[in-house]
Amino acid sequence: MKIDAQGLYYRELNNKVKAAVTAGADKIELMNVNGQYFIGDGINRPVTITINGVPGNDLAAFMNGATIIVKDNGQDNIGNTMNAGKVVVHGHAGDVLGYGMRGGRLHILKDVGYRVGIHMKSYQENRPVLIAGGKAGDFFGEYMAGGVLVLLGMFSDTPDKAKHGFSLGTGMHGGVIYIRGGVDESRLSREVGVFELTADDRKDLEIYLRDYCKDFKLDYKEVMSESFVKILPKSKRPYGNMYCPMPR
Amino acid sequence: MKSIRKPTHNFQKDISNCGLTGFISTTGKQVEGSVIIKSIALMHDRGNGLGGGFAAYGIYPEYKEFFAFHLMFENAMALQLTEEYLGEHFAIEQHEDIPTRRIAAITNPPVFRRYFVQPLKTKEYQEAIEYRKMTVEDVIVSHVMRINHEIEGAFVVSSGKNMGAFKGVGYPEEIAEFFRLEEYSGHIWTAHNRFPTNTPGWWGGAHPFTLLDWSIVHNGEISSYGINKRYLEMYGYLCTMLTDTEVVAYLLDILIRKHGLTPELAALALASPFWDKIDQLPADERELLTAIRQVYGSGLLNGPFAILFASNEGLIGLNDRVKLRPLVCAEKDDFVYMASEESAIREICPKPDRVWAPRGGEPVIAMLKPGVI
Numbered sequence: 001m002k003i004d005a006q007g008l009y010y011r012e013l014n015n016k017v018k019a020a021v022t023a024g025a026d027k028i029e030l031m032n033v034n035g036q037y038f039i040g041d042g043i044n045r046p047v048t049i050t051i052n053g054v055p056g057n058d059l060a061a062f063m064n065g066a067t068i069i070v071k072d073n074g075q076d077n078i079g080n081t082m083n084a085g086k087v088v089v090h091g092h093a094g095d096v097l098g099y100g101m102r103g104g105r106l107h108i109l110k111d112v113g114y115r116v117g118i119h120m121k122s123y124q125e126n127r128p129v130l131i132a133g134g135k136a137g138d139f140f141g142e143y144m145a146g147g148v149l150v151l152l153g154m155f156s157d158t159p160d161k162a163k164h165g166f167s168l169g170t171g172m173h174g175g176v177i178y179i180r181g182g183v184d185e186s187r188l189s190r191e192v193g194v195f196e197l198t199a200d201d202r203k204d205l206e207i208y209l210r211d212y213c214k215d216f217k218l219d220y221k222e223v224m225s226e227s228f229v230k231i232l233p234k235s236k237r238p239y240g241n242m243y244c245p246m247p248r
Numbered sequence: 249m250k251s252i253r254k255p256t257h258n259f260q261k262d263i264s265n266c267g268l269t270g271f272i273s274t275t276g277k278q279v280e281g282s283v284i285i286k287s288i289a290l291m292h293d294r295g296n297g298l299g300g301g302f303a304a305y306g307i308y309p310e311y312k313e314f315f316a317f318h319l320m321f322e323n324a325m326a327l328q329l330t331e332e333y334l335g336e337h338f339a340i341e342q343h344e345d346i347p348t349r350r351i352a353a354i355t356n357p358p359v360f361r362r363y364f365v366q367p368l369k370t371k372e373y374q375e376a377i378e379y380r381k382m383t384v385e386d387v388i389v390s391h392v393m394r395i396n397h398e399i400e401g402a403f404v405v406s407s408g409k410n411m412g413a414f415k416g417v418g419y420p421e422e423i424a425e426f427f428r429l430e431e432y433s434g435h436i437w438t439a440h441n442r443f444p445t446n447t448p449g450w451w452g453g454a455h456p457f458t459l460l461d462w463s464i465v466h467n468g469e470i471s472s473y474g475i476n477k478r479y480l481e482m483y484g485y486l487c488t489m490l491t492d493t494e495v496v497a498y499l500l501d502i503l504i505r506k507h508g509l510t511p512e513l514a515a516l517a518l519a520s521p522f523w524d525k526i527d528q529l530p531a532d533e534r535e536l537l538t539a540i541r542q543v544y545g546s547g548l549l550n551g552p553f554a555i556l557f558a559s560n561e562g563l564i565g566l567n568d569r570v571k572l573r574p575l576v577c578a579e580k581d582d583f584v585y586m587a588s589e590e591s592a593i594r595e596i597c598p599k600p601d602r603v604w605a606p607r608g609g610e611p612v613i614a615m616l617k618p619g620v621i
Contacts, residue, residue, distance in 0.1 A: 010293075034290070034591045034594055034595055035290050035291070035589060035591025035592065035594075035595065037293065053594075054590050054591045054594050056589065056591060057589070073590055073603060075574075075589055075590055075591065076574055076589075092603070092604075092605075094574060094576070094590075094605060095571065095574060095605075111604075111605070113571070113574075113605050114570070114571045114608070137571065137605070137607055137608075138570060138571065138607070138608060139570070157602060157603070157604055158604050161607070165607065166525070167570075186528060
């Protein structure tokens with residue numbers, strides 16, 4: 001079913017979406033979206049919501065199992081505390097993506113902003129994956145506690161910028177970051193180190209990237225034509241000794 | 249005992265912050281006020297009705313040789329004293345009430361008047377120009393400071409040529425309706441939707457803050473306000489608006505107009521790179537940035553900010569060094585747009601040629617093409 005979002009206040013629009021989900025719709029298409037906050041928040045049924053236009057902040061927050069496809073650019077705070085499901089953005093997206101995300105997939109085609117993947121976490125089979133196809137701002141993977149971040153640096157509207165910003169992995173103490181084509185080690189935080197991928201890493205990465213390539217109709221071989229490095233935290237408790245030294 | 253579970257918090261609460269938006273036609277095309285209103289109104293929920301405002305450039309072409317003073321008066325005595333003061337120091341080409349519209353949303357507004365003026369060649373003026381080597385602009389600045397500081401209840405809302413600020417307590421679209429903003433046309437516009445966090449929501453505290461033709465709208469907080477204020481006081485700038493953003497307008501005046509820094513260098517003084525980044529730079533850049541941090545240490549803005557500053561020369565957007573507030577930019581033909589949210593740009597420019605998010609501390613500079621205005 002289609003919903004015209006032209007000039008609708010976010011509450012009105014989201015009530016319509018929720019009513020459609022409750023009524024059992026499995027495909028919902030939103031037309032003329034521009035800036036409405038909180039779309040897809042808390043939806044816990046496996047519906048597919050296609051968004052034409054730029055959705056507002058906090059898209060897919062607390063989402064649990066739905067799929068959201070954004071045909072344009074996204075804004076800030078996508079997938080905040082998302083539990084399961086998928087968000088696909090066919091453009092760039094803003095700051096603080098996947099904040100505290102604990103499951104599901106977040107696929108961004110182009111550039112992403114600051115603090116992407118901040119405090120992502122994982123538990124047993126819940127392992128969130130966030131893939132950005134372009135470049136990233138500072139504090140990529142900040143305070144990351146679990147899950148997977150992937151940065152490709154391939155599809156960018158800012159060709160003059162470095163692939164990733166400063167302070168990558170600040171406070172990271174869990175999870176893993178894969179970066180295509182190497183990292184600028186002067187821009188890494190002190191808490192992380194650069195490692196080679198293991199066979200298990202390659203197996204995982206293949207699953208994630210094949211899914212990503214399918215969403216954007218990309219050539220998987222092209223994506224894999226450069227090697228990846230892995231960023232891991234050096235410690236599970238990077239600030240354990242900050243205020244007073246703790247016994248080992 | 250039966251217990252009833254109540255929600256622990258109100259899910260319907262409004263989550264606000266500040267919002268800003270602005271654009272420039274670099275070839276000087278005049279754009280009606282309705283366009284900027286549409287852009288800022290899209291971000292209605294970023295404010296809470298305690299402040300909205302606009303800066304507009306190119307709106308007074310018929311008086312473009314005169315300093316356009318927008319004055320706000322909280323009482324009749326302030327008006328009388330200010331008009332006496334202006335009469336003493338200025339040749340007043342034209343003076344009038346700023347047209348307003350009585351609307352339900354705006355309660356208890358102060359009185360707004362505007363004066364198109366040039367300084368009179370008084371003895372005091374001659375002394376300032378000839379012996380103290382002040383410029384006409386310096387003299388205007390000193391008058392602005394004196395009116396704000398010495399006349400109880402009178403505040404200069406703006407004082408530049410061919411520009412004006414319109415601001416007050418209300419949502420920006422209400423302030424626009426109050427000031428009949430759709431009746432103005434300009435080639436640079438900025439707008440602000442305020443969510444006051446730690447200073448009062450009053451008419452003078454709404455953004456933009458201005459001095460001469462500088463205007464600034466800001467989302468965030470200037471944690472270094474105290475240091476900046478003391479630094480500015482040494483050069484005769486007095487902070488009277490009860491809020492942090494005011495210092496940025498005066499810092500721009502001192503850095504760019506008084507000390508002759510380029511906008512790029514001024515941005516490096518306001519949002520200097522961290523020392524560990526400076527250490528990694530080539531020798532000449534390292535030397536330059538070290539000098540800037542040493543000379544302008546007290547001008548450094550600490551704390552989270554996204555700001556737009558405008559003048560008759562152009563429009564500049566700047567973030568704090570670690571980008572703690574959002575800022576998105578776009579280009580379309582000769583227009584450059586800057587806003588807190590991309591949707592605020594897309595509302596008035598659906599298909600930009602390019603949209604990007606500047607990195608922290610990296611100014612986006614959109615100047616008018618030479619000779620345009």
